[in-house]
Amino acid sequence: MERKILFIDLSRTRIDEVEVDDYLHTRFLGGKGFCTYFIYKYAQPCADPYGPRNVAVIAAGALAGYAPASGKTCFGAVSPLTGLIHDSYAGEVLGPKLRMAGYDAIVITGKSEEPVYIYVTEEGTEILSADDIWGHSTSKATKVLKERHGKKSSVAVVGPAAENKVRYASVIVDYHRAAGRGGIGAIWASKGLKAVVVKAAKPLPEPALGRKAWREVATKLYKKFQALGSSFSRYGTNNGLVTADKLGMAPHYNFKYPHLGDVGELKGENVVKLAKGPHEVEDQSVFGYMCPIKCSKVVKDEGIKSEYEHLGMLGAADGIYKLMDVLKAIKIVNDLGLDSISSGNVIGWTAESEEKGLLNGVMKWGDGEKQRKLLEEIAYRKGIGAVLAEGVKRASEILGFGKEWAVHVKGLEAPAWDPRGLLGFGLSYATADVGASHLRGWPRPHRPPTDSALKALDSLLYDRDKTSVADHMGTCVFLAYDFPDWSELLKVVYGLDYDTEELRKLSQRTESLARLWALKVGYTSDDDTVPPRWMEPVPKGPNAGLKAFISWEDLEVSKREYYKRRGWSPREGVPLPSTLKSLDLHFAVEDAELLLRKLEPEYY
The missing domain is CATH 1.10.569.10 (Aldehyde Ferredoxin Oxidoreductase Protein, subunit A, domain 2)
Structure with missing residues (x-):
């Protein structure tokens, strides 16, 4: 199956199509994987996030259009709030339509001097003037663009908050869905980008094992999730x-x-x-x-x-x-x-x-x-x-x-x-790649934090990897997907044989890159923490007297064990060269070595 990426340089109004090579296809697949990879490769660490050296990415999930509830699309950039690689998600149909137009992702670089929007169809891609919709609310701009390009087009747009560089401005998709977190919308507007419109309806590429086999698997899963x-x-x-x-x-x-x-x-x-x-x-x-x-x-x-x-x-x-x-x-x-x-x-x-x-x-x-x-x-x-x-x-x-x-x-x-x-949830917040997110690992079973967070570490790692894989695939986190479901779909769609261990490596790969980035821009282990409010004893209710961790010391011990389990260095959590090599991240080994020399020379 041929897969393609659109590279759009707004500074030079240049549009290029690049085929997805085997490495990108098999090691990052799509969605979160593509967003993380392209930002790490092409954005400039420590540069002004509102400058032309930031990169905005829109990536359909690997299973967009092929799996039940596969409309979740990844929107990524270096966050103006945190300086971290940030991936945020919106539903609707933009991702599947992008695949119908023949593209898996759009990588946007540079900065336009005038307001523009990107129009993607099966016939090609254009950069068009957005002068008439700049300053409009998201609903008004969406209405104008749908009237112009058809109701069936999918519209991702930013509003006045983004135009005024509010650091938590969102991207709104088709009126209702928001890629809300991390200020991705502010990055779009800083590039002069008001919207991305995708209009396409052609059938998705033929699955590797044929449409009949794919339809049987998709229908089986649809009925399963419908019942559950x-x-x-x-x-x-x-x-x-x-x-x-x-x-x-x-x-x-x-x-x-x-x-x-x-x-x-x-x-x-x-x-x-x-x-x-x-x-x-x-x-x-x-x-x-x-x-x-x-x-x-x-x-x-x-x-x-x-x-x-x-x-x-x-x-x-x-x-x-x-x-x-x-x-x-x-x-x-x-x-x-x-x-x-x-x-x-x-x-x-x-x-x-x-x-x-x-x-x-x-x-x-x-x-x-x-x-x-x-x-x-x-x-x-x-x-x-x-x-x-x-x-x-x-x-x-x-x-x-x-x-x-x-x-x-x-x-x-x-x-x-x-x-x-919830025991271990504080550790999830403290170690999440983007900062405070509730969708980067939910420890199970549910139990109050009356013990060390180490007791919840196995389940946190499992759920973090599972959620990350859902973000790679573009499937909804509220459906009861598990690793065998994605394995079956990847086999029928792409002919890929991925067991649970290989799928979990997708999560470890993107998390290790995001960790390297965080360290490169100045974060340290001290930043892997929780706010003081969550270490205040709960005043009343079923968890009266409890805190996110039983002590600050438990936070320190737990996060260092987390680093160890991820194959990172013990004090600062630098992904080890041996870990990166095992994940086929050879291009990032030099970055890890430089960070080790700087932050943990005794370990290096």
Whole structure:
């Protein structure tokens, strides 16, 4: 099967097509693998993330269009929040359509002097003027582009927040889905890129074992996931706050209270009452590509797609428990192109700062009207919004207060899951390649953190690898995929024989590259930590008195064991040359040797 990458240099308005070689095909496959590889190879460490030397990547999953719920597309760049290689994901159909157009990924370099958008079709690719849509909200720009290029086109677009370089600006795909985390949208706008439009409908390339064999495997898995996901389809993620509160993992009031026993109106049943049924939704792509459970909930009349992270971070984290207030905030962050997680986190920090008497008249707990005003000020960098647009870490540094209640890891704001309710989850946050992400390994079985995080290390590593493989494949993390399912699909689609061990190497490969990058740009083992808030004893609820780790010493011991298990050096976590060679990352060995000489000369 021929696979191709589009390389687009916006500085020179140059478009090149490059075939995927065997090394890239077999060692990185697609999605997260392609994003990580191209950023590591072509971006400039320590350069201004808003400069032309940053690289923006859009990569379809390896199984995009071939597997149930395979519409998850990777959006990557060096994050303006963290300086790390960042991969963020959005559903819908952009990835499968990119494959239909004949491409597996787009690598965007340089910087346009004028606003542009990229238009990809089966016949070719164009760089077109975006003068008429620059400054538009994401919904307005999407509407214009769909009217221009057809309703069936898939549109990824940035909004005013990105144009104003808010460090957590998102990319919005087809109105509803967000590649929200890490500020990828701000990188697009800094390059003069407003949107990417993909219009294609031709059949995907013939699977290696033929369409009949592929159809049998895909249908079998579709039915399996449909049966397993029937209960999840009722609420989707919208009952997550109820669950998180029961587990003592909710983000109430900027993570002060992981459990309150009451989540107000922010319950799945209340969202479902307002939502359209699956057959009432005109554009079925909102459910993702070939999704067997159709869990997305789109609110009638408003056209707002609600998810748990919205309810948790724009709701509970800011002390807001009225559903309509949160729905209005969702509409605003999507239109402005703001990450809902970072936005809610920053505003929760602001409300707590005001509660402590350090700010006045900016934001109070539960004030939906002030929250909406503040979101606008952040997106347009007005007043204090200009400071909050820098992210919670920088805001606390600029204003000179609040580091103790700034809830982030490596500058990436924390999502709506408090680790003080799950053993090993603090270690997941501390060691995640992008900073505070809840989707980089979920330890199982569920148990409170009453023991050393070492007890959860095996399950953390397993789930981290499994989630990473899903991100390589482009499949939804909420479907019950496991390694044998991906192995079967890779065999029928590409003729590749990948057992579980080989699949897990995909995760270890990208994580080792991301780790090398982090060390190259100045991070150390000291940054593999959790915020002070999560080491405060939980004040009440099922986990009263517990912390993310039983002690700071346990964090140190646990992360060093993590380094060892990954084949990294014991003190600073430098991927060892022998590990890189075993992962076929020979091109990165010299970087590792230089870092070892600098950071752990005694070990080198």
